[in-house]
Structure formats: C-alpha cells, structure tokens
Amino acid sequence: xxxxxxxxxxxxxxxxxxxxxxxxxxxxxxxxxxxxxxxxxxxxxxxxxxxxxxxxxxxxxxxxxxxxxxxxxxxxxxxxxxxxxxxxxxxxxxxxxxxxxxxxxxxxxxxxxxxxxxxxxxxxxxxxxxxxxxxxxxxxxxxxxxxxxxxxxxxxxxxxxxxxxxxxxxxxxxxxxxxxxxxxxxxxxxxxxxxxxxxxxxxxxxxxxxxxxxxxxx
Amino acid sequence: xxxxxxxxxxxxxxxxxxxxxxxxxxxxxxxxxxxxxxxxxxxxxxxxxxxxxxxxxxxxxxxxxxxxxxxxxxxxxxxxxxxxxxxxxxxxxxxxxxxxxxxxxxxxxxxxxxxxxxxxxxxxxxxxxxxxxxxxxxxxxxxxxxxxxxxxxxxxxxxxxxxxxxxxxxxxxxxxxxxxxxxxxxxxxxxxxxxxxxxxxxxxxxxxxxxxxxxxxxxxxxxxxxxxxxxxxxxxxxxxxxxxxxxxxxxxxxxxxxxxxxxxxxxxxxxxxxxxxxxxxxxxxxxxxxxxxxxxxxxxxxxxxxxxxxxxxxxxxxxxxxxxxxxxxxxxxxxxxxxxxxxxxxxxxxxxxxxxxxxxxxxxxxxxxxxxxxxxxxxxxxxxxxxxxxxxxxxxxxxxxxxxxxxxxxxxxxxxxxxxxxxxxxxxxxxxxxxxxxxxxxxxxxxxxxxxxxxxxxxxxxxxxxxxxxxx
Ligand code: SF4
Numbered sequence: 001x002x003x004x005x006x007x008x009x010x011x012x013x014x015x016x017x018x019x020x021x022x023x024x025x026x027x028x029x030x031x032x033x034x035x036x037x038x039x040x041x042x043x044x045x046x047x048x049x050x051x052x053x054x055x056x057x058x059x060x061x062x063x064x065x066x067x068x069x070x071x072x073x074x075x076x077x078x079x080x081x082x083x084x085x086x087x088x089x090x091x092x093x094x095x096x097x098x099x100x101x102x103x104x105x106x107x108x109x110x111x112x113x114x115x116x117x118x119x120x121x122x123x124x125x126x127x128x129x130x131x132x133x134x135x136x137x138x139x140x141x142x143x144x145x146x147x148x149x150x151x152x153x154x155x156x157x158x159x160x161x162x163x164x165x166x167x168x169x170x171x172x173x174x175x176x177x178x179x180x181x182x183x184x185x186x187x188x189x190x191x192x193x194x195x196x197x198x199x200x201x202x203x204x205x206x207x208x209x210x211x212x213x214x215x216x217x218x
Numbered sequence: 219x220x221x222x223x224x225x226x227x228x229x230x231x232x233x234x235x236x237x238x239x240x241x242x243x244x245x246x247x248x249x250x251x252x253x254x255x256x257x258x259x260x261x262x263x264x265x266x267x268x269x270x271x272x273x274x275x276x277x278x279x280x281x282x283x284x285x286x287x288x289x290x291x292x293x294x295x296x297x298x299x300x301x302x303x304x305x306x307x308x309x310x311x312x313x314x315x316x317x318x319x320x321x322x323x324x325x326x327x328x329x330x331x332x333x334x335x336x337x338x339x340x341x342x343x344x345x346x347x348x349x350x351x352x353x354x355x356x357x358x359x360x361x362x363x364x365x366x367x368x369x370x371x372x373x374x375x376x377x378x379x380x381x382x383x384x385x386x387x388x389x390x391x392x393x394x395x396x397x398x399x400x401x402x403x404x405x406x407x408x409x410x411x412x413x414x415x416x417x418x419x420x421x422x423x424x425x426x427x428x429x430x431x432x433x434x435x436x437x438x439x440x441x442x443x444x445x446x447x448x449x450x451x452x453x454x455x456x457x458x459x460x461x462x463x464x465x466x467x468x469x470x471x472x473x474x475x476x477x478x479x480x481x482x483x484x485x486x487x488x489x490x491x492x493x494x495x496x497x498x499x500x501x502x503x504x505x506x507x508x509x510x511x512x513x514x515x516x517x518x519x520x521x522x523x524x525x526x527x528x529x530x531x532x533x534x535x536x537x538x539x540x541x542x543x544x545x546x547x548x549x550x551x552x553x554x555x556x557x558x559x560x561x562x563x564x565x566x567x568x569x570x571x572x573x574x575x576x577x578x579x580x581x582x583x584x585x586x587x588x589x590x591x592x593x594x595x596x597x598x599x600x601x602x603x604x605x606x607x608x609x610x611x612x613x614x615x616x617x618x619x620x621x622x623x624x625x626x627x628x629x630x631x632x633x634x635x636x637x638x639x640x641x642x643x644x645x646x647x648x649x650x651x652x653x654x655x656x657x658x659x660x661x662x663x664x665x666x667x668x669x670x671x672x673x674x675x676x677x678x679x680x681x682x683x684x685x686x687x688x689x690x
Contacts, residue, residue, distance in 0.1 A: 001305060017542055018417055018517050022655045028638045031283065031302035033309050051643075051661040054302055083538065085418040086622060088451065089655060090634075092255065092355040093369035114421060114453050117368035118384070160547035173240040173385070184371065185268070188243060188379040191235055195381060198234040198245055199272075206231075208474040208482045209247045210274065 002124030003181030004073060007105045008150040009078030013142040014068055019082055021116060025098040028053060038094055039101030045070065073145025081138055082109040086127075096123045100158025106151050108158070109159030110135050121174050122184060126153060128168045138166075221492025223416035224456050225424040228364040228489075232347045233294040233450035234381060241383040246376050247346040248363075250332045251278035251319070254636075255351030260313040264596040270317055271380035277341050278314050278321040281331045282305045283636050283687045284598050286626035294325050301635060330602020330628040333357040333571035337441065338604055340470025343488040344459045349376055353651065356448045356572050359455040360440035361463055364424070366454050387453045388481070388498040391491075394431040396506030401686035403581065404439030405573060405650065405669035406444040407431060407503070409511035413521040415501055420452035421497060426491060427457050431505035437466040438577035445572045446652050449518045458490035491494040512558050512682055513654045513667040515546030515549030522558065522653075524672065524684045530554035549656055550664050551644075558682050561666075564645040566596040566677035568623075568670055570633035573650035574601030576608050582650075583614040585674035585685050592680030597639060598623045599631040621675065635660045648676040 029041045042188060044052040047069060049062040051194045063070055069077070080099070087095065087111040099107070106126040110137045128151060130138070135216050141160060150159045153175060158166045170178075177184070188195075203210050222230070234243040239338040254469030256278070265270070270276060283303040285291055290299065290637040295311065298304035307324060314321035322328040328335060333354050336342040340418070342358045346385070348365040349355060351373040358365035368382065374384055392411055425447045432440065440457045457463075464483050467473050474482045509523035520543065522529070531554065547554065552561070568582050579600065598618045600606035606628055609615055615625045633651035641647050641663025650673050651658075654665035668676065671685035678688060 017538055020517075020653075020655045022634075022653065022658050026657060026661075027634050030254050030636065031306055032262075032301075033306055035261070035594070045657045045661060079297075085421070085451070088417055089353065089653060091351060091367040091369055093258075093371060096369070111418060111421065113451060114366055114387075115369060119371065122369060122371035161468045171385070174238050182239070184383060185239075185266070185375050185378045187239060188375065188381055188383055189235055191237060191243060191377075192234040195243065195245070195271075195379065197379070202232075202245060203593075206345065206482075206485070208478060209346060211472065211474055211478070 001122065001181050001183060004124050004126045004153055004178040006106065006150060006152045007078065007113065008148060010074065010076055011079045011081050011138070011142045011147045011149055012069055012074040012077035013081045015083065015139060017083035018085045018088055021087055021092050021095040022089055024087070024095035025092065026052065030092060030094055031110060035097060035196055036101060038098035040100040042098040043067070071145070078103050078105050080104050080107045081135065081142055082107060083135070084132070087121065089112040091115045093119045096120050096125050102124055108135065108138065121177060124181060126151065126154045126178060128158060130166055130168055134166050163177050175176050219493040220496040221669050223491040223495040223497065224362060224426055224458055224489060225364065225389055225496070228345055228347065229386055231345065232406030237383060242385060243381040244347060245382055246349050246380055246382055247275065247619060248336070248348045249276045249376050250336055250348070250350035250371070251276060252282055252332050252352065253280045253306045254282045255370050256313065256373055257306065257309045258370050259377060260317070262374040263377060268378045270319065270377045273318050275380060277313055277336070278310060278319055279329050279332060279335060280310050280324055282630045282634065283307060284324055284629040285637055286629045286631045286639060288627050291325065291627040300637065327603035327607060330605065331571045331574065331630055333445065334575060334605065337361065337437070338470070338602055340467050340473030340580070343467065343473065344463060345491050347411045353448045356452065356455045357571055358443050359444035359447065360437060360457050362456060362459045362486070364454055366446060388409050388423045389426045390420055390499040391497040392450070392501045392503065393427050393429040394427065394505050395429045396431055396504045396597045397434060398431055398505040398508055400494045401510055401671060402508045403669040403671060404435055404442040406508055406511040407505055408443045409513065409518065409521045410508050411503055412446065412518045413511070414503060415450055417449060417517050417519045418451040419449065422451055424454045424456060425450065425452040425569045427455060433460065436577055437462060437573040441575065442572055446518065449652055459486045473681065474571060480596070481675070510669060510672045510685060512672065514550065514552060514558060515543060516549050516654055516656050517546070518652070518654060518667060519529040520546055524559050524682065526558055528554050528558065529554045559684055561682045562646070563593045563648055563676055563681055565641060565647040566593050566673050567632040567647055567649040567651065568632050568673050569597065569599030569601070570651035571601065572652045573670050574599060574605065576605050577608050578650065579605070579614050581672035583617045584600060584672040585671050585688050586621045586623065587617050588676060589621050589678035589688070591677050593677055596623045596677040597626055597632060599626040600628050602628050632659050634658060648673045648682060648690040
C-alpha cells in the first residue's frame with residue numbers, strides 16, 4: 001500500500017452531501033476484473049453527458065461542462081472537498097481506486113461512510129474529517145479555483161495557501177499505517193500463531209462453525 | 219459494571235488479539251464471495267503466493283452479473299451474452315476451482331443472491347462473524363450474526379488470514395414498539411427508521427433492533443430490516459435469537475444436526491443483550507402508527523407514507539437538506555405538493571436481497587392475484603433457485619404470469635442493473651430493492667423504494683399505490 005505523509009495540491013470543491021459510491025464509480029465499470037482502469041470513469045454520470053461503457057475512451061465522450069471537475073480552474077486537482085457522509089452506499093473498493101487513479105490523494109469532508117473509510121486506508125487515500133463550519137469555509141476559499149492546501153498527516157494539519165491552518169484528527173492506528181504504507185495482511189500474519197491458537201479454542205467452543213454441510217440442496 | 223450488548227458478546231467471542239498497530243483482529247467464521255468484488259482479491263493472493271487460511275469458511279456464488287431471462291440463463295456461463303459479465307463469472311468459477319472453494323454455479327438450484335442463499339443453506343448461523351464483499355451483508359444480522367460488508371482489500375485479507383482488522387464500533391439500539399397495521403411490512407418499518415435517523419444516522423455503530431414489532435417479524439422480515447441497516451449508515455444490524463430463529467434454521471444443510479443441534483441451540487439462546495447493557499444511542503419508533511412507505515428522492519432517507527405528498531424544499535429549515543431535496547426533486551422530476559399515490563410508473567421491480575424471499579413473493583402475489591399489470595414492464599426476480607422452485611410449487615409464478623409480470627431466474631437484476639435489466643433514462647420505477655441513488659437502476663432512471671405489497675399494487679394500478687386499497 002502507498003504511504004501518505006504530506007501532500008500539497010489543488011482543491012476541487014464537490015458541493016454535494018451523501019455522495020454515494022454508485023456516483024463515484026457507476027456499476028457498469030465494476031465488470032472489470034482488474035484493479036486499474038477506473039480513473040477515466042470517476043463520477044462518470046456527472047462528468048459526461050452520454051452514458052459510459054467499458055471500453056469507451058474519454059475522447060469519444062460528451063463532456064458535461066457544468067461539472068466541477070471539468071472546469072479549467074480545477075484541472076490537476078488532487079484534493080477533493082465534499083459535504084457530509086461522503087462514500088455512502090455500496091462497499092465497492094473500485095470507488096477508492098477510481099479516486100486515486102484520477103489523481104486524488106486526499107478527500108476533505110465533515111463525515112465519511114464506514115466501509116468507504118476502511119477501503120481508503122487500505123489503499124493509501126487520506127480522508128480528512130473537519131467540522132462542518134470549517135468545510136464550509138474551505139468551500140468559500142476553493143470556489144473559483146486557486147486554493148492549494150498542504151496536508152500534513154503526522155502533524156494533523158491542513159494549511160491553505162493564505163496561511164490559514166486547520167487541525168484535524170486521525171486515530172493513531174490509521175495514522176501509523178498510512179504514514180508507513182504498511183502491508184495489512186503482513187501485519188496480521190505476524191500474529192499467525194495467535195490466530196491458530198484462537199481457532200483451536202473456537203473449534204471446541206463453537207464446533208458448528210466448522211461443520212460441513214449435509215449433502216444435497218435444502 | 220453494566221452488562222454486555224449482543225454486539226459486545228459476539229465481538230468478545232471472536233476477538234483474537236490486538237495487532238501491533240492497535241487494530242483488533244476479529245476471527246471470521248463465514249466468508250461469502252461473489253463475482254464482482256473478488257477477482258482483484260484472488261489476484262492479490264496469487265501475486266503474493268498466499269493460500270486461503272480455512273477453505274471451508276468460504277462459500278461463493280455468482281449473482282450480481284448473471285442474466286435473469288430464463289432462456290438466456292439455460293445456456294449457463296457460455297450463454298451470457300455480455301462478454302465482460304461472462305468473463306467475470308468465468309473468473310469466479312476459475313478462482314473457486316483453483317483455490318478449492320465451494321461454489322454454487324450459475325445453474326445450481328442453490329445459486330442465488332449471496333444474502334439469500336447464506337441463510338437458506340444454514341451457512342449463516344447465530345453468533346457467527348460473517349463477511350462478504352458487499353455492503354448488504356448486514357442482512358445476516360437477522361440471525362444474531364455479526365455480519366459486515368467489506369471492501370476488496372479486506373476480502374483478500376480475510377481469505378489470507380481468516381481475520382478482519384478493525385476497531386470496535388459503538389452500540390445503538392433501535393426499539394420498534396407496537397404491531398404494524400395490516401399492509402405495513404418489514405420494509406416499511408426500516409424505511410421509516412431510515413427516514414427518522416437519516417442515512418448517516420448509525421455511522422460508526424452496530425444497530426440492534428428490538429421491541430415487540432421485531433419479535434413479531436418472520437426471519438424474512440428481520441432480514442429485510444437488517445439488510446437496510448447499512449442504508450442508515452450502520453456497520454451491521456442485529457436481532458437477538460428467539461424461537462423464530464431456531465425454527466427457521468433447524469434442518470438446513472449447513473446447520474448442525476442431532477445432538478450437535480441441541481448443543482448449538484442451547485448456546486444460541488444466550489445471544490441477546492443483557493438487561494442492563496448500555497447503548498451509546500437509542501431510538502424508539504412506534505410501528506402501530508406507520509403506513510406503507512415510499513421514497514420520493516435519491517437517498518433512502520427521503521421517504522414518507524404512501525398517503526403523503528412530495529415535500530417542499532423551501533419549507534425546510536436546514537439549508538443543506540433543502541439543497542439536497544431540491545436536487546433530488548429535479549432528478550426525480552417531481553413537484554412539491556404532489557400526492558405520491560398516483561405518480562405514474564413505467565416499470566416495477568420485485569426482487570433483490572432486501573425483498574426476494576418466499577414471503578416477499580407471497581405478499582406480492584397476494585396483491586397481484588387476479589389483477590393486470592399496467593406498467594410497461596414488471597419483473598419478479600426470485601432471490602435464489604430454491605426460492606424460485608418453492609414459489610413455483612405454490613403456484614405463485616402462475617399468479618404473476620397471469621397478471622402480466624415477467625418471471626425470471628435468480629440474481630441481483632434490476633437492483634443494480636449490471637445486466638440487461640435496467641431503467642432507460644427518465645423511466646420511473648417502484649422497486650423493492652434498497653437504493654434509490656441517481657442512476658442506480660439504470661442511467662437517468664428514477665427509483666421509488668417500496669415493499670413487495672406496494673410494488674405489486676403499483677404494478678397493477680400503473681402508478682404508485684397503497685396496497686391496502688387494492689387488497690380491500
Ligand atoms: S440484490 Fe442488490 S443490494 Fe443485494 S447484493 Fe445484489 S446488487 Fe447488492
């Protein structure tokens with residue numbers, strides 16, 4: 001997994017609450033069996049006017065000029081600003097892959113949905129939770145383009161171009177993993193003996209968990 | 219010291235250790251897999267040269283992408299006309315074969331939506347920890363199992379380690395008192411709960427549902443309820459074990475038998491919150507006051523009774539809520555003040571892991587019996603091959619077909635419209651599924667979430683309709 005320490009980048013304001021993962025990456029793209037190839041279809045139904053399909057390249061599409069990520073002033077944005085409950089809905093990790101592949105390294109919002117938050121950590125996408133009022137302030141600053149922020153994970157700080165600073169909190173575990181880009185499975189397998197011992201006790205206490213099915217359909 | 223909640227009990231019984239980074243390792247009893255969120259996880263295992271930790275914990279089936287037209291389905295995997303979908307199903311078959319994981323293939327009678335087949339097979343048992351790369355895994359919480367939806371990296375993690383690395387969530391209790399009036403079903407209860415607490419109302423929490431209305435529900439109803447707890451932002455939903463739970467499970471293929479059953483059933487009786495357990499949050503709802511629910515917006519919390527009208531955004535106090543409502547109404551093409559009953563429909567979908575079990579189909583058939591469909595397409599998609607067979611044994615398929623519904627093969631179908639079952643831009647649908655997000659049922663499609671009874675009544679009426687009036 002990719003580490004996250006500090007990142008400095010242009011902020012794109014996506015002024016919507018409850019942005020669900022169906023919007024972040026629509027279902028037709030989930031048919032892919034690869035981990036890559038989702039960036040061009042991030043926010044597909046909002047970004048383009050025609051319906052997207054696997055295999056259609058951005059050049060063949062009709063761009064929606066109204067959508068914020070298509071505005072010239074937000075080209076190259078790497079920090080996404082959004083409203084409450086970002087990433088709700090489906091568990092699809094493809095949403096995080098699409099955000100990263102598009103170029104986003106960090107999302108700032110007042111709150112995030114649980115599964116999306118876990119998926120983000122597992123891929124090195126930093127989620128910064130800031131109070132609603134602060135997010136509102138950032139929306140004001142980001143409108144019109146030109147707001148660049150520096151996000152420092154270790155310090156828990158977002159610093160805007162004009163010197164304004166906003167402190168944010170992350171829990172210690174998430175911070176440590178993101179800072180070092182640790183392999184999650186490797187970390188767990190360090191405890192393989194403990195898992196085996198637990199499993200042996202569990203087998204005695206709840207043998208039905210380990211039972212094989214009776215033959216044939218119900 | 220206060221007692222333990224049901225969630226605390228299951229957590230404690232599966233807590234292996236804390237990792238060096240502070241994350242807790244939770245042992246996973248059952249892992250369900252499907253074709254959409256697993257390929258990248260298997261690829262990861264191969265890349266790292268890892269094997270599944272405990273093969274028998276895993277059970278796989280293709281559901282999201284499979285065609286549901288009976289004739290297309292007959293030809294099996296090679297007959298899937300959409301090439302990308304076919305590759306995905308073939309990939310699941312190949313991965314299960316290579317790694318030795320049990321799979322119910324596309325035309326196995328046991329195939330179906332993962333959240334329907336787990337309970338149906340007794341692969342979902344009380345007190346278990348269950349995961350699946352699908353947010354509606356919360357469904358299995360109806361059996362007092364801690365069931366959570368996970369992402370693909372976590373699917374790989376569980377395959378490789380049999381554990382989930384996470385922090386414990388908080389406890390939330392949703393008590394539903396009273397008895398729902400006739401015509402009001404589990405779906406209406408959960409939509410009303412989400413309407414009351416919002417789609418982020420339970421974020422960071424595991425919800426335990428309790429109260430007389432929940433005790434009175436069948437297992438099918440409890441699954442509908444827990445299924446949508448993720449739509450309220452909950453990490454999982456739970457219902458305590460009672461005789462209804464045990465009656466449903468006894469004799470199912472994966473359930474213990476004989477003496478082992480008695481031993482298990484005795485242990486499961488302890489799967490409820492202690493009387494003095496402390497919850498971080500508590501919400502109370504009175505089911506006796508509910509009417510059938512219908513959503514009017516693009517998020518499940520934008521919901522009201524079927525007798526209600528489309529709300530006016532400019533009368534809302536919260537500017538963010540007003541803006542959300544305004545955008546939703548523009549997308550849904552609805553004007554404030556419009557009575558919901560009477561909104562004309564193009565399509566009706568009865569299916570999904572929320573409402574495609576036998577009881578759901580019976581409720582819909584009861585309303586549809588003798589009527590004629592007045593929308594351009596009305597689909598009934600059973601949740602599994604076994605549900606389909608049972609419905610056919612009961613003659614439900616004939617009731618639907620006679621009324622003009624299409625009777626399909628099991629799968630997710632128009633719940634997420636990955637296959638050919640979908641809405642066209644601008645089409646409006648009453649659907650028994652769980653998400654009314656923009657484009658969920660097809661690019662530009664408009665979804666009204668309802669119960670199976672309301673969906674059937676609406677199909678017959680040609681517009682959103684109150685099932686109590688059709689039945690009367
Ligand atoms: S029926 Fe719908 S919600 Fe349920 S698993 Fe399938 S796609 Fe997901």
